[in-house]
Amino acid sequence: MNTRQVRDVVILGSTGSIGTQALEVVGARPGLFRVVGLSAGGSNISLLARQVLDFGPAVVGVAQATAVQDLQLALYAEVSRRGWNRGEVKLPKILAGPTASDELAAYGCDIVLNAITGAAGLTATLATLAQGTTLALANKESLVIGGRLVTSAAGDGQIVAVDSEHSAIAQCLRGGRAEEVDRLIVTASGGPFRGMTREQMAGATPEQALAHPTWNMGRVITTNSATLVNKGLEVLEAHLLYGIDLDRVDVVVHPQSMIHSMVQFVDGSTLAQCSPPDMRLPIALALGWPERLPGSARAVDWTKASSWTFEPLDDEAFPAVGLIRRAGKLGGTAPAVVNAANEECVDAFHDRRIGFNAITDIAAAVLSEHTAEHTAEHPGEHTSDQGPAGISAGNVRSTLVSDDDLTLDAVLTADRWARQRAVQLIAGQQE
Template sequence: MQTSTVVILGSTGSIGTQGLDVISRHPDRFDVVGLAAGGAHVDLLARQAARFHVAKVAVFDGNAVQPLRNALEQAGASHVEVTAGPDAVVNMAASGADVVLNGITGSIGLEPSIAALQAGSQLALANKESVVAGGHLLFDAQVRERQINPVDSEHSAIWQSLRSGTHGEVSRLVVTASGGPFRGWTRDRMVGITPEQALNHPTWHMGPVVTINSSTLMNKGLEVIEASRLFDVPPDRIDVTVHPQSVVHSMVEFRDGATIAQASPPDMRLPIALGLSAPERLGDVAAACDWTKAATWTFEPLDDEAFPAVSLARHCLEASEKHTAVLNAANEQAVHAFLEHRLPYLGIVDTVKEVLDDMDSEMRGNPLFASVEEMSRLELEARRRADELINK
């Protein structure tokens, strides 16, 4: 069996740490050649570099370089080469590894995604913002079918289910949502929700931004955008259903009436492993469903009135890729403000909608980005306007 070289972006985050856990169980299958992280957890990054005998490490924050070098020396890995800054992370992605696992959170993951594809690497993509904000900038880099392995549990489920038929046989995609901690709540009841409540997700353990997005269902809106672009299916053929048990991760309905679903207990190591090894499946990854025990799976319609984020995301998807970039950028600002107790919970999606309404006319003229730089400028403006609203 051939060994694959792997670079992990966002190695100290939820996706990165679970990816390294998968790799640790298959040491003959993978060789970790590079790690990249933001720089907030230098001790963990140093331990990862030492354990996996990594030669190069990149940190986004230049101020983390000296603390990281000190941590590497403590971990017995002082030989590791350290680079810093956004370009260092992009260069790590572009190093030509067989597989690049992109677990970065936020649209800063777009340039590393493009760099990995242009270098010919297989991109195990957990950074949904690359697809949401980048639009055709990402897919112009290379053919999506050949190089992108979706790692989000929903998109991995669709990707696996699509093996059952051709693209022309697909009737619709069905994306499942857990419903988050406030499933069944009315909008009036959500007044006064605290960050501590919103971070208490019933089935998944994720980073804070993704967890808040899951509670507002903005995460599901972003996933509808991602599914449409990854699998080339129009938004009116993508449904969202609430499935609190989080066992069925998504489904594909075919034109003959058959629906193919991927089911497993909630564990991100399964889609991560497949993203690293596809088309081969690895052993010793995650627990399977126990069919000897009684279980009930339920599916409920989405409450668009209480959770308007999915409808807002659909509107942006139909409008232009600039709208989806603004949606993502404004949402990131609003989520951070909520986590810092500067914005009420219901203000998250309200702020995003107000920014979109404010910028709508200027985005309509030329809906496609000419470059990553243009995308970054538009995102910066969206963040500025979101901050203005939040500060008011």
């Protein structure tokens, strides 16, 4: 990339795991990238202040409007700590409120890295695509719940994957033409509960769920990796990103996390991308795409003996992949519903209001309720659905909006309904 102009980068979710590692990648290459905008939720203002002074963005966004004064005070405190004079520091423009990241996404730049956690990243993804800017996508939820809204808004090659699995697939796809692809194989570490039965996981604690054997991630993604919800989302993301039918996207458990995913071709060949687990590699590749950045991460040491193993996914112990695959086949608002319910359940699990297995049980019950009109005599009315753990859906009206009729308002409405319904079912678990 030495012959290319400096790329202006906006990082959304800069204080999270992906955001901080992205800034490491950018900071090590000042001749290649320039940070022009940062956004964060507002829960770690001191870190955001340090990032602002380290990288000098022109604009900063905070989702919590009440955090603006805190950020200003933190900036002045950090300036003093560094021994700088206030007059020498040019403070950035501060955007505040729930649309701050959306506004930043529409800011003039070359790349927007969307590392916001959860469904909250959807509108920023759409704003980036509308601007015509390259989207380095770490927020898989926005693609999963947005579905056709996102894929139809994206230009050819406008979305570049940041997830290690989808980055691996993109690299392997370079090895053949689209018509030569047979299957995509997404690898999974298996998480902290690999090899356990559902009965054994019933008493799992939040601390155990966060003890991921390979990756150091945020609370939501790490918990989703323990339930394998994250892997289900990745299956759906691979389908949407690369146009491969869901039935041709497989999951295999690979505990060592050295092979990040594979592509199987029609002649029986399989290409795999391997490297030690380090998110800086796919982040650097996404920011530099289609070129590789030298020294992004260490390579495999082939002089040392090692064993890499593969196991089939235990769908009975981990039903989340099948659940999300079902939502993906239903399409429309179904993925948004199961994702929203899961996010509420993850919070409830960490608050110790529900057990570990109830996360996917409640998400499944909410999805079944939302899609019940497909089998009910009177569409939209359903009174006696049972989730996988016998969770009653109750008397409600639910409406699945199809892909053909999908709108942003429909997605957001389904998201809100699913959260409310999940909260009700969570409360029922406590009675």
